[in-house]
Amino acid sequence: MIIAEQKPLTEICRIVENDHKILVAGCKSCVAICLAGGEKEVGILAESLRLYSDLNNKEWEISEVVVERQCEKEWVREIGPSIEGKDSVVSIACGVGAQVVQELYPDARIVSGLNTSNMGAPDEPGIFLEKCGGCGDCVLHLTGGICPIARCAKSMLNGPCGGSQNGKCEVNPDTPCAWDQIYNSLKRLGRLNLIEKVIPPKNWIPSSSGGPRKIVRAEAVLTPEEKKTKEGVD
Amino acid sequence: MSDRMRIVGFCCSHGAYSSADLAGVMRISYSPSVMIIRVPCAGRIDVLHILRAFRDGADAVFVAGCLEGNCHFEYGNFEARKMVEHAKRLLSDIGIEAERVEMFNVASNQAWRFPEIVGEMVSRVDKLGLSPLKKVIK
Known part of the structure; x- marks a missing residue:
């Protein structure tokens, strides 16, 4: 599986600073296992962005969506309606997923909310190790x-x-x-x-x-x- | 200030909630600003619950579980403490004081402890002021 970790919240906020309608898009595969971009993490990131927005009068409109696998076009097509009209999509899938979304929706601004690290496996709860080069x-x-x-x-x-x-x-x-x-x-x-x-x-x-x-x-x-x-x- | 403040307390059914109950039975008073949310185990609490509480107008949030080693689900209170630590980091990043959220451990027979926890959170809010979100969220 692909191991990734979330970018610092402040960095994500800086990336989407000038946007208004923002979609947080997660993936239920590898990044859900490594606790970086699954359904739960989408909820936490979206809520954090809402709080940041409220606190700093950004008036961001944050919505959430999660797909089975962001690296497969068949699944990504399902989120087309959610992407429509958004100023930016914060993909918290791995770099592969974010790029597949960008390929399918070339007019949308896809930004990555994760730093993709390596191909590895969970070693013990909360610890993920690289295994394959x-x-x-x-x-x-x-x-x-x-x-x-x-x-x-x-x-x-x-x-x-x-x-x-x-x-x-x-x-x-x-x-x-x-x-x-x-x-x-x-x-x-x-x-x-x-x-x-x-x-x-x-x-x-x-x-x-x-x-x-x-x-x-x-x-x-x-x-x-x-x-x-x-x-x-x- | 304390009559306008809102403190959300996620209380585990076995320890903290029973402590609050006992405090009531023993007529020990505590601030009416606290809103208790009873949960089967403190380990049920997720960062998202804490963030939502703040967004819904809480000035401070605490999670209270059983004493360490006494959790009815073995390690739920340890899980809760990790979640609270995570929430503190996240709140700091967002721009909300980390002191507004805290984890406590309390046993069901410690009637005095629950009012003490509430008092601690009330004094923190007194010191920090009402949540900065209150100025912007209608």
């Missing part, structure tokens, strides 16, 4: 199911480095050393021989260094005829 060339089969790209501070493919101390990372003593975890995982699995295998320099082309990435599933791509039938597009 999205490098596009997965090596989990070699590293005991632990991603060295995201979880090692130096993204080392052959570790540990000299800064691994008592299972902790030298960059932050609160962070477990990913290569210590990899060692223990491989030991548990009886595959310690893998740690001796030198992983060659990684091919970073599938990573984010070449602009936005695109994955095409040929079997799912609509032909022009299908598009015409299904979407009414010429």
Whole structure:
């Protein structure tokens, strides 16, 4: 899932300062799990903006809407009527969701109320950890199911480095050393021989260094005829 | 000033509400400015309830749960304290004094404690003045 956190209220207020009709749009998926942009957070942000507006005579008209997934056009189309006539839409979905809304409604001003951080998972209530670096060339089969790209501070493919101390990372003593975890995982699995295998320099082309990435599933791509039938597009 | 002020108290049914009840039975008086909202557990309270109370005209809000370790739902009062801390941060960002919201713990047999809590909140509002929102919300 995508992990994000809300921008400070003062920053959001500054972004929408000159607007009058404002819509707070949430998402019931990842950002709801990480307590940043679900139904409850939409209510809290909207109420906070109303209080700020009342206190500072802004006369903002704040409305609220939540969709199942802001990253899918099918769901986002449902909020079209709510967006109509708004000066700005504060999207508290991840950066992906905010952009999909902007693509579907190019004349609306979509602003993000969140800072999108990483791909991760809830570790314990209220704590979310990054798990995947999205490098596009997965090596989990070699590293005991632990991603060295995201979880090692130096993204080392052959570790540990000299800064691994008592299972902790030298960059932050609160962070477990990913290569210590990899060692223990491989030991548990009886595959310690893998740690001796030198992983060659990684091919970073599938990573984010070449602009936005695109994955095409040929079997799912609509032909022009299908598009015409299904979407009414010429 | 106290006759115009409004203080909203979210009181857990087991501890704080019973304390208020007992105070009444024992004829211990407290400010009539307090409006009690009885909840099954203080842990039910969300930041949104606190914000709405302010928007609806409260000058101060308190959440009162059972004594720590005595919650009938085990940790509802700890949850409530975290929510109140969150609300304090949010109110500061909005521009409302964080002191206007507070969390208290009280046992059902502490008849004196509830009037004491109300007195504390009344003195805070006396010191801070009525809610700044009252000037703008009709």
